[in-house]
Amino acid sequence: MSRLFRAVLAVAFLSRADPALAHLPIEGVGGFYGGLLHPILVPTHALSVVTLGLFIGRQRERRMASLVFAAALVAGLTAIALAVDVPVVTVMLANTALLGVLVAAAWAPPQPLGWLLAAIAGATLALDSPPQAVTIAEANVMLVGTALGACLAVAVVDAIASYLTKAWQQIAVRVLASWIAASAILVLAMSWR
């Protein structure tokens, strides 16, 4: 009895074990490509990079905001590599909502404020992207991928937004930003519930 019982018990415990699903945007895609896709496929991150890209694309001086974003992103990823763990999703969503409202209102804030928002976007995106990798080397590669993916995503959206100069295109950008801001506000509220 006891042997059979123990065997069944062992199977029971084994069958209850959840699979070790790492925080990967696509199951099975890790490493560099997992990091590369992370900012695009994690919804809160995608909202953040798209809104920041739209915001920067509507500014006269775009280069500095992009650089500030990249610098903050790299700083945040470095902190992650040093095992800093700070919950920042709420800050990221609030920043996304604010950026969305600014774009929807077609209001260009003073440049330092724009840089600050870009820095917050970069830092929060990085700090919310802890790599789930087996080895330190793989984790670092994933972080490099995340940095590249986030910068590329912001640059692409920024470039598209800056090319949309016709009146109806600018309205479309503002409507899109208002949708993103509304979504971010709702998600933020849900996180408080």
Next chain:
Amino acid sequence: MVRSVVMVVGLLVVLAAVSAAPALAHTGDGLSGGFIGGFGHPLFGPDHVAAMVAVGLWGAFLGPPAIWLLPIVFPLVMALGGVLGILGVPLPGVEIGIAASAIVLGLMVALAAQPPLVIAAVLVGAFAIFHGHAHGAELPPGANVVAFSIGFVVATGLLHLAGISFGLLARWPAGRIAVRAAGGAIALAGVVFLSAAV
């Protein structure tokens, strides 16, 4: 021997029970489920549909900048109403407010009312609070919140777009009559919603 078999069978039953996935009804788990759940939320409420379309119709009727300003104002203010609903802050007369939005906005279109833009925006924004509160309060537990909210906001925006598209017919005399008639129909539907709400 019999005892051991009973124990093993019992253990297997317990194992089967605890291994079963919970029957989460209509929670919209997952990205696609969350998005579809959120997307369908405004679409399956006729009172919401009527009011959203009316916003678009009225915006098109008022012309620029109202044609795009109202659909920008609405989701943002609606999100604030959604926050109240999500956090459980009570708002009296939500269903009445939603029905009233269909009546008032429908009448604005039917009567071809052209108030100052600020008044139109405030009116639309005030009603958006009720719609947002209702959606926020009805949010299903377990839904993927990001995907749900995106789907919900996109569906709302597309309903506005549908109203705007139809409202653009107002450029022509016959189209103007059709748009005003649509406004009247929405106002009448609002009366039905109101009678059901009170």
